[in-house]
Amino acid sequence: xxxxxxxxxxxxxxxxxxxxxxxxxxxxxxxxxxxxxxxxxxxxxxxxxxxxxxxxxxxxxxxxxxxxxxxxxxxxxxxxxxxxxxxx
Amino acid sequence: xxxxxxxxxxxxxxxxxxxxxxxxxxxxxxxxxxxxxxxxxxxxxxxxxxxxxxxxxxxxxxxxxxxxxxxxxxxxxxxxxxxxxxxxxxxxxxxxxxxxxxxxxxxxxxxxxxxxxxxxxxxxxxxxxxxxxxxxxxxxxxxxxxxxxxxxxxxxxxxxxxxxxxxxxxxxxxxxxxxxxxxxxxxxxxxxxxx
Ligand SMILES: [Zn+2]
Numbered sequence: 001x002x003x004x005x006x007x008x009x010x011x012x013x014x015x016x017x018x019x020x021x022x023x024x025x026x027x028x029x030x031x032x033x034x035x036x037x038x039x040x041x042x043x044x045x046x047x048x049x050x051x052x053x054x055x056x057x058x059x060x061x062x063x064x065x066x067x068x069x070x071x072x073x074x075x076x077x078x079x080x081x082x083x084x085x086x087x088x
Numbered sequence: 089x090x091x092x093x094x095x096x097x098x099x100x101x102x103x104x105x106x107x108x109x110x111x112x113x114x115x116x117x118x119x120x121x122x123x124x125x126x127x128x129x130x131x132x133x134x135x136x137x138x139x140x141x142x143x144x145x146x147x148x149x150x151x152x153x154x155x156x157x158x159x160x161x162x163x164x165x166x167x168x169x170x171x172x173x174x175x176x177x178x179x180x181x182x183x184x185x186x187x188x189x190x191x192x193x194x195x196x197x198x199x200x201x202x203x204x205x206x207x208x209x210x211x212x213x214x215x216x217x218x219x220x221x222x223x224x225x226x227x228x229x230x231x232x233x234x235x236x237x238x239x240x241x242x243x244x245x246x247x248x249x250x251x252x253x254x255x256x257x258x259x260x261x262x263x264x265x266x267x268x269x270x271x272x273x274x275x276x277x278x279x280x281x282x283x
Binding site for chain 1: 106107110114115116117118119122132135136139140143184188189195196199200215216219220223234238239241244259262263266267269270273274
């Protein structure tokens with residue numbers, strides 16, 4: 001027997017809280033329910049691993065730079081505001 | 089200069105305070121705008137309006153630790169306003185059932201993971217392109233939560249304050265956003281037709 005016929009309802013119910021599990025936002029008892037389940041269910045464990053990878057990739061996305069002309073326009077408009085606020 | 093020092097300079101109207109503020113938040117705000125609005129033009133407007141508006145309102149801010157949250161509150165609202173002018177999309181929540189992968193899907197297949205040193209420049213840029221596309225496909229209310237939590241690293245609580253939604257809603261949307269991004273990256277059947 002290679003196939004462990006575990007309860008799919010447990011997969012379903014844990015699926016809903018996966019992100020909270022990954023973020024460490026669950027109580028200890030809820031966490032150990034995950035860990036216990038993973039021992040019996042490689043599918044769920046692989047799924048979490050894929051989720052973790054997806055999050056790491058999102059976290060690793062580079063941030064576009066503020067274009068120079070926008071920066072210049074901003075600094076110029078702030079100066080104009082200052083001048084109108086404090087007329088010399 | 090930390091945020092407390094920056095906020096003090098802003099309150100005191102010190103010369104160069106605005107420039108320091110733009111240097112601190114300009115890229116992040118523009119990047120947020122690009123990902124939320126899609127259009128570079130709109131992102132420029134959002135960045136320009138947000139930085140000026142946030143700066144002016146900062147003088148009233150009491151707690152320096154709230155500085156970053158405050159700036160993102162302003163930019164989130166600006167992005168939402170842009171959206172209302174354009175294609176209006178409802179904030180419908182996607183049922184979790186629709187995001188569950190099929191029984192036959194194989195999760196052992198690797199999502200490209202640019203481990204340090206292991207990948208060439210080309211692989212990295214293709215991976216980033218795929219991630220960017222997956223983020224773009226998200227409904228905007230999911231994309232916004234994903235960006236605040238996983239890109240800007242705000243806590244659940246901070247994100248809920250920035251967006252004025254309950255923490256439970258932040259968690260729900262974050263989870264769905266991540267599921268959808270994973271599905272796209274893994275070429276999954278789940279979540280298709282939800283765009
Ligand atoms: Zn399972």
